[in-house]
Amino acid sequence: MKRRDLLKAALVAPVGLMVAGRPAAAATVSAGMPADTVAGVAADVVARGQVPSALVPFDRLMKDYMAKRGITAGQLAIARKGKLVFARAYTVSTPEKPVPAVTPTSLFRIASLSKHVTATAVLRLAQEGRLNLGDPVTKWLSLVPMPGKTADPRLSRVTLWRLLQHTGGWDRDISGDPCADEHAIATALGRPLPISHTDLFEYVTGRRLDWDPGTRMAYSNYGYMLLGRVIEKVTGQSYESYVTNTLLTPLGISRMRIGPSLQTAGEVPYESRYTTRTVLDNSGQTMSFPYGGFNMANRDASGGWVAAAVDLVRFERIFDLPTTANLLNSTSIGRAFAKPEIGVSDGGSWYGAGWYVREKNGGLNTWHNGSMAGTYTYLVRRYDGVTYAALFNRRKEDDGALTDGEIDPLLYNAADAVTTWPSVDYGSLYF
Numbered sequence: 001m002k003r004r005d006l007l008k009a010a011l012v013a014p015v016g017l018m019v020a021g022r023p024a025a026a027a028t029v030s031a032g033m034p035a036d037t038v039a040g041v042a043a044d045v046v047a048r049g050q051v052p053s054a055l056v057p058f059d060r061l062m063k064d065y066m067a068k069r070g071i072t073a074g075q076l077a078i079a080r081k082g083k084l085v086f087a088r089a090y091t092v093s094t095p096e097k098p099v100p101a102v103t104p105t106s107l108f109r110i111a112s113l114s115k116h117v118t119a120t121a122v123l124r125l126a127q128e129g130r131l132n133l134g135d136p137v138t139k140w141l142s143l144v145p146m147p148g149k150t151a152d153p154r155l156s157r158v159t160l161w162r163l164l165q166h167t168g169g170w171d172r173d174i175s176g177d178p179c180a181d182e183h184a185i186a187t188a189l190g191r192p193l194p195i196s197h198t199d200l201f202e203y204v205t206g207r208r209l210d211w212d213p214g215t216r217m218a219y220s221n222y223g224y225m226l227l228g229r230v231i232e233k234v235t236g237q238s239y240e241s242y243v244t245n246t247l248l249t250p251l252g253i254s255r256m257r258i259g260p261s262l263q264t265a266g267e268v269p270y271e272s273r274y275t276t277r278t279v280l281d282n283s284g285q286t287m288s289f290p291y292g293g294f295n296m297a298n299r300d301a302s303g304g305w306v307a308a309a310v311d312l313v314r315f316e317r318i319f320d321l322p323t324t325a326n327l328l329n330s331t332s333i334g335r336a337f338a339k340p341e342i343g344v345s346d347g348g349s350w351y352g353a354g355w356y357v358r359e360k361n362g363g364l365n366t367w368h369n370g371s372m373a374g375t376y377t378y379l380v381r382r383y384d385g386v387t388y389a390a391l392f393n394r395r396k397e398d399d400g401a402l403t404d405g406e407i408d409p410l411l412y413n414a415a416d417a418v419t420t421w422p423s424v425d426y427g428s429l430y431f
Contacts, residue, residue, distance in 0.1 A: 044067060044092055044094075045062075045063040045066050045067050045090050045091070045092050046090070046091045046092075046093070046101070047059060047062075047063065047088050047089065047090050047091075048088070048089045048091075048101065048102070048103050048104065049087045049088040049089050049103070049104040050086065050087050050088070050104075050424075050426045050429070051086055051088055052085065052086070052422040052424055054418060054420055054421065054422050055078065055085065055086050055418065055422065057414050057417065058076060058078065058086060058088075058411070058414050059088060061410055061411070061414055062074060062076050062088065062090055062390070063090060065406075065407065065410065066090055066092060066392075067092065070092075071092070071392050071393065071394055072091065072092040072093065072097065072099045072269075072271065072393060072394075073089075073090070073091060073092075073099060073102045073106070073108075073268040073269065073392070073393035074089070074090040074102070074390070074391060074392045074393070075088065075089045075090070075102065075104065075106065075108065075308060075309040075310075075389075075390070075391045076088050076090075076309060076388065076389070076390050076391075076411075077104070077308070077309035077310045077312065077313045077388065077389050078313065078386065078387070078388040078415075079313040079314075079316065079320065079386070079387045079388070080385055080386050080387070080421050081320065081321070081385040082317050082320050082321040082324065083423075083424070083425040083427065084310060084313060084314070084425055084426045084427040084430070085421065085422050085424055085425070085426070086388075086426075087104040087309070087310050087426050087429070087430065088104065089102040089103050089104045089106060090102060099268075099269060100268070100269070102268055104308060104309070104310055104430065105255060105308050105310070105430065106266070106267070106268050106308060107255060107259070107266050107267045107268070107306040107307060107308060108267070108268055108306060108307065108308070108309075108375065108377065108391040108392075108393065109259050109267070109270065109290075109296075109303075109305075109306050109370075109372065109374065109375040109377075110303075110305050110306065110307050110312065110370050110375070110377045110391065111303045111370025111371055111372045111375045111376075111377055112221075112302065112303050112368060112369065112370040112371065112377075113305070113307075113312065113368055113369075113370040113377050113379050113389075114224075114299075114300075114301065114302060114303045114304055114305040114370070115224050115301075115302060115303070115354045115368065116336075116353075116354030116355055116368055116379075117243060117247070117305060117315070117354070118224055118227050118228060118231070118239075118243075118301040118302070118354065119164050119227075119336065119353040119354030119355075120247060120318060120327075120328065120336070120354065121231050121239075121242060121243050121246065121247060122160060122164060122227055122230070122231065122353070123328060123332040123335055123336060123353060124246060124247070124327065124328060124332065125231065125234055125235070126160075126332065126335070127328065127329060127331070127332045130234050130235075131160065131230070131234050132160075133159065133160045133161045133164070133335070134159050134160070134161060135159060135160050136155070136156050136157065136158060136159055137155070137158050137159070137160065137163060137168075137226055137230065138155055138156055138158070140229075140230045140233045140234065141201070141226065141229055141230060141233060143155060143201055143205040144201075144202060144205060145202060145205040145206035146188070146189060146202045146203055146205075146206040148206075149205075149206030149207070150206070151205050151206070152205075152207075152208045152209045154169060154209050154212060154213055155205070155209070157169075157212070157213040157214065158209075158213045159213070159214075160227065160230065162213050162214055162223075163220075163223040163224070163226055163227050164223075164227070164352075164353040164354065165217065165340040165351055165352065165353065166217050166218060166219050166220050166223060166351055167213065167214050167215070167216065167217050167218075167340055167341070167342060168209075168213055168220060168223045169209035169210060169211055169212060169213040170204075170209065170210055170218065170220045170222050170223060171210035171211065171216075171218035171220075172218065172219070172220065172221075173218070174210040175207060175210050177221055177222070178200055178203060178204050178222050179200070179221045179222060179225065179294070179298065179299060179302065180221075180294065182194070182195050182279040182294070182295060182298075183277065183279060185199060185200060185203045186199070188203060189202065189203060192281075192282050193278075193279055193280065193281055193282050194279060194280050194281065194295045194297075194298075195279075195295070195298070196298070197225065197228075197229060197298060200222070200225065200298065201226075201229075204222060214341055214342070215342065216342065217340065217342055217351055221299070221302040221303065222302075223302075224301050224302035224303075225298070225299075225300075225301055225302050227301055228300055228301025228302070229301075231243075231301070239258075239300055239301055240257065240258045240300065244256075244257075246327075247315070247318070247327060248315075250325070250326075250327060251314055251315060251317060251318075251325065251327075251431075252314070252431040253307075253311050253314055253315060253431070255307065255308055255311055256305055256306065256307040256311050256315075257305070257306060258296065258297070258300045258304045258305060258306075259296050259304060259305065259306035260296060261280055261291065261292070261294070261295055261296045261297070262280075262291055262292075263291060267306060268393045269393060270288075270290035270291070270373070270374025270375060270393050270394070271290070271374055271393055271394040272288060272289045272290050272373040272374050272394065272395075272397065273397055273398075274288075274289040274293075274373060274397070275287060275288055275289060276289050276292060276293040277292075278292035278293075279292065279293065279294060279295055280292055280295060288374075289373035289374065290372075290373045290374030290375070293373055294372065294373075299372075303370065303372060308391075308430075309389040309390065309391050310430045310431075312379055312389035313387050313388065313389050314427070314430075314431060316379075316381055316387045318333075319333055319336070319366075319381060320381065320385065320387055335352075335353060336352055336353045336354065336355060337352040337353075337355060337357045337364055337366060338352055338353070339352075339357075340352075352366070354368065355367065355368055355381075356368060360382075360383040361383050361384070362383070363383030363384070364381075364383055365380070365381070365382055365383055366380075366381045367379060367380040367381070367408075369405070371395045371396075372395070373395065374393060374394060374395070375391075375392070375393065375394070375395060376391075376392045376394065376395035376396070377389070377390070377391045377392070378390045378407050378408060378411075380408075380411070380412070382412075382415060386415050386421075388411055388415070390407050390411060
C-alpha cells in the first residue's frame with residue numbers, strides 16, 4: 001500500500017469502529033502495587049501503577065497486546081472529564097533481553113503527537129492577537145532557496161491555517177519527506193551533518209510545491225517544522241521554551257521536553273530491527289535506526305517531544321476542562337477542530353489543527369497517532385469525556401510486531417464496555 005493510501009485509510013477509518021467485539025471480563029487486581037501481573041494473561045508482562053477494579057479490562061488488554069507482539073515497553077493513561085483514572089506502565093524483560101523497569105513516569109518519544117502541542121501553541125498566539133492564522137508563512141519567515149534555485153511563487157499562499165491542516169502544498173508521496181532525507185540534503189547543499197532547520201528550509205524552498213495550496217490535504221512534517229519556527233519568530237523564545245512556559249508549566253507538566261537523538265536516562269529503550277548510516281555526523285557509522293536515523297532537534301515541532309502517557313492526558317485538560325485549564329478559549333478550541341476549506345473525507349472525518357476529527361453522538365471524537373522507528377503512540381479524546389494515551393517502544397516492522405493502528409479498536413471498545421467509571425483521581429500522584 002502506498003503511503004498516500006495509508007494516510008487516506010487513517011483519515012477515513014472511524015475511530016473505534018473497526019471491530020464490533022467487546023473485551024472479555026477480567027478478574028480484579030489490586031491497585032498501586034509496585035509490580036503485578038494477571039494470572040493466565042501475559043504473565044511475563046510486569047505492570048506498575050494504578051488501576052481501579054472497574055478498569056481491569058484495560059490492564060489485561062495491554063498485557064495481552066504487548067505479549068503477542070513482542071513489545072517490551074508500554075504505557076497507558078486514561079482520564080475522564082479531566083480526572084486521571086488509570087495510570088499503568090508495562091515491561092517485558094528477560095535475561096536474554098533485559099529492559100529497564102518502565103514506570104508511569106518513564107519517557108517515550110511521542111512522535112507526531114507533538115503536532116497537536118505545536119498547533120495548541122499557534123492557536124494560543126492567535127488568541128493573544130500576536131499572529132493571524134490567515135498570515136502567509138512568508139510574513140514571518142524569510143524562506144530563501146539554495147543558490148541557483150528559485151522559490152515557488154505559490155509560497156505566498158501557504159498560510160498558517162494551511163500548515164496546521166496539512167493543505168500547504170507539500171506531498172511526501174510526490175517529492176519525499178525532507179525531514180527523512182538528511183543525507184541527500186547535506187550533499188545537495190555541500191554541508192556537513194547534522195543539518196539544521198535553516199538547511200532544510202533552503203533546500204525545500206528551492207523546489208516547487210507539489211500542488212496548489214488549499215486544494216488538497218497531504219500530511220506534512222515539514223509544514224509543522226515551519227510552524228515551530230514561526231512560534232520562535234513571534235515570541236523571541238525557542239520553540240521548546242515557549243511551549244514549556246506557556247502551556248506545560250501552568251498544567252504542572254514538568255517531564256515533557258524535546259528529546260535527544262541518542263539514548264538518555266529517563267527514556268525507555270527504543271527498538272527497531274533496522275540500521276542506518278547516522279545523520280548526526282559525517283562518520284558514516286552504522287547505527288540502530290532510532291539512534292541515528294534522524295536528528296530529533298530538527299523534528300521538534302513535528303515529532304520531537306518525549307513525554308509520559310500521564311503527561312499527555314494532563315495536556316488534554318486544555319480541551320477537556322477549558323475553563324479550569326484557562327489556556328485556550330472556546331474560539332481557539334473551535335479552531336482546533338474546525339473543518340478545512342477542502343471539506344471532509346468520504347468517510348466523514350477531517351484534519352483540524354493537529355487532530356483528526358469525526359462527529360460522534362452529538363460531540364466529537366478527536367485523535368492522532370505517532371510513528372517513527374522505535375516508537376508508536378496513540379491519543380484519543382472521545383465524545384463522552386474519556387481521553388487515553390497509549391505509548392510503545394516499537395512500531396510496525398516486517399517482523400510481526402504489528403502495533404500500528406491495531407490498538408485503536410481495542411481501547412475504544414474497552415471504553416464502550418465500561419458501565420460505571422470510577423470517581424478516583426490519581427493526578428496528585430504525578431503532578
